[in-house]
Amino acid sequence: MQTSALGAQVDRQGRTTSQVTARCIRFLCFYGALSLAGLNCAIGHAAPQVLTIATSELPPYISKDPQNSFLTELLQEIAKEMGVSIELRFMPWPRCELAVESLQAWATMPYVPTQEREEKFLFSQPLYAKRTVLFYYSKVESDIPKNFTDLGELSRYRLGGVRGYYYESIFSAAGLPLALASSEELNFRKIHAGRVDLVPAVETVGWDIIRRTFSEEDQAYFGTLDSTLDVGYNYLMTSRNYPQTELLLERFNQALNTLQLNGVYRTIAAKYGVLAGD
Known part of the structure; x- marks a missing residue:
């Protein structure tokens, strides 16, 4: 850089300071505009919110095998309606509830409301209807009564169950102990081996496991009692302490309702032999 006779500084190419400054300003403005455009583009194409849902194997309702998982397909459609991405994490059932309670997951499913759960969690609209019955296995004529009006009538039979399931409190209130297993499949293996006499399960789930x-x-030696243990619904369950969970749950319910109204829900339910919850 040199000084001209007029006192203005010029560079080696003969440009004055003001010319260089103007060029720099235009350069900065140009790249600033490019950066702003890039930012707007990034905002416009921001990744959707990811909602983590903890769950476990319970085909045909939910499974790692998408060909035998009603809720996997239903959630894909719900996610589209909500404009979010849903991630399923499979783990043992007791850990599902803990994952939601510790806010490691937004929700878990499918679950049944109990008084204790409703103190800590919120529940969605029903995901599907279900009928819970008692299964038995016998190669000879069973002396187990096909009908009962009170659970106490089953007190002389050995009962199995799955740890953490809602019906634990039902049997406990009736004074009936349960030999608990960690999964539905183990429960049915126990009844097949003669270690228990009766196991409760959602009818659709039980026959799917048997098959x-x-x-x-x-398979021909399995059967169910005529009396039902419970007829009701299963739900998605989320912690009351999860950030903005009430808003998320409202959007989830709206999406589910949309699928029920436009027929998509019933089409998916029929595909998996699931009782519709609408």
Whole structure:
């Protein structure tokens, strides 16, 4: 840089300071505009919010196998309606509830409301209807009564169950102990081995396990009592302490309602043999 006779500084190419400054300003403005455009583009194409849902194996309602998982397909449609991304994390059922309570997951499903749960959690609209019955296995004529009006009538039979399931409190209130297992499949293996006499399960789930787990010959020896243990619904469950969970749950319910109204829900439910909850 040199000084001209007029006192203005010029660079080696003969440009004055004012010319260089103007060029720099235009350069900065140009790249500033590019940066702003890039920012707007990034905002316009921001990744959707990811909602983590903890769950476990319960085909045909939910499974790692998408071909045998009603809720996986339903959630894909709900996510589209909500404009979010839903991530499923599979873990043992007791850990599902803990994951939601510790805010490691937004929600878990499918769950049944109990008085204790409703103190800590919020529940969605029903995901589906279900009928819970008692299964038995016997190669000879069973002396187990097909009908009962009170659970106490089953007191002389050995009862199995799954740890953490809602019906624990029902049997406890009736004074009936449960031999608890960690999964539905283990429960049915126990009844098949003669270690328990009766196990409760949602009817659709129970027969699905029997078809997948046992030979055709063995399948013929399974049966259910005529009396039902429970007829009701299953839900999505979220912690009351999760950030903006009431708003998220409202959007979830709205999306579910939309799918019920436009027929998509019933189409998916029929595909998996699930009782519609609408």
